[in-house]
Amino acid sequence: MFTEITIKAIGGLISLLIVIRLLGKKEISQVTPFDIVYLLVLGGFLEEGMYDKNVTIFHIAYTIFLWGLLIYIIEKITLKSEWFRKLLKGECTDLIRNGKVNIKALEKNKIEMEQLRILLRNQGYFSVSEIEHATLETNGALSVLPKVKETAVTAEMLDLNPPENEPTYLFVDEGEIKEKEVIRAGKTKEWLLAQLNKEGVADPGVVYYGEWSETRGFYFIYYEK
Known part of the structure; x- marks a missing residue:
């Protein structure tokens, strides 16, 4: 046996x-x-x-x-x-956007404010007011983008006035345009195609990874030729 x-x-x-x-x-x-x-x-x-x-x-x-x-x-x-x-596997959800808590998103994901506070504290933030953007990922983790003035060395300390941090969006993934991400960013597919042409990308199929943010613009990783 x-x-x-x-x-x-x-x-x-x-x-x-x-x-x-x-x-x-x-x-x-x-x-x-x-x-x-x-x-x-x-x-x-x-x-x-x-x-x-x-x-x-x-x-x-x-x-x-x-x-x-x-x-x-x-x-x-x-x-x-x-x-x-x-x-x-579900999809990611913005719980905080532009510094404002998305109450409907919290209710949809069965998350109470105290649970949100716990998730933020796990990231090292002890006030909702410190957060510019927070996304609930498909695995249940919370990705946090703090406000500029809440970072370790703030622009405010240096008497600077830079633009606020902005989240990045995955517009092109393995050669395919992610239309939902484009809409989530408040843009259209036509706008994206026009911007890609300006960046010298005539065919999205050559892009392995393409992200965009309001402040930084585009960042591409191309397929190796």
Whole structure:
């Protein structure tokens, strides 16, 4: 019996490592609720079959690889389909924009003001008034852009009056225009195409990564030729 359990444990662990390796690397901070669920199920397959004599190591390995294959297919679909990615992993939401709290966004995401304050304190900010922009990411983390005067060395200390910080928007991702991000920034696709032409980008397909902000303009990473 102990020999069988040992074989199952070693075989199951190897199978899990192979599947996780094939599915790609992610930091804990990048793991979404969907990722956590399928990893828990993977571990459950191994646990359930460990002490069941009717379940062999081949059954465990097959189940793990089958589950891994299904998740791999889903991950590939999410890369190609924005609608499917939104369905499974959700989308980021601006909780604070231009220094103002978006109450509707808080209610939609079931977040109370005290929870928002906790998230801000985790980032080192103890007042909502310090924040210019805050975005709730799909993994539940909060990305914060402080007001200029709240940064470590402020322009106010140097008696300067620079423009306020502005968030960046991902306008072009792997050669595709992200129309929702364009709309989120208050722009149109026609405006973006005209601006890309001014920047010397006739075809968005050559851009691997293209971000834009009101104060800094465009920043591009091109596909290697």
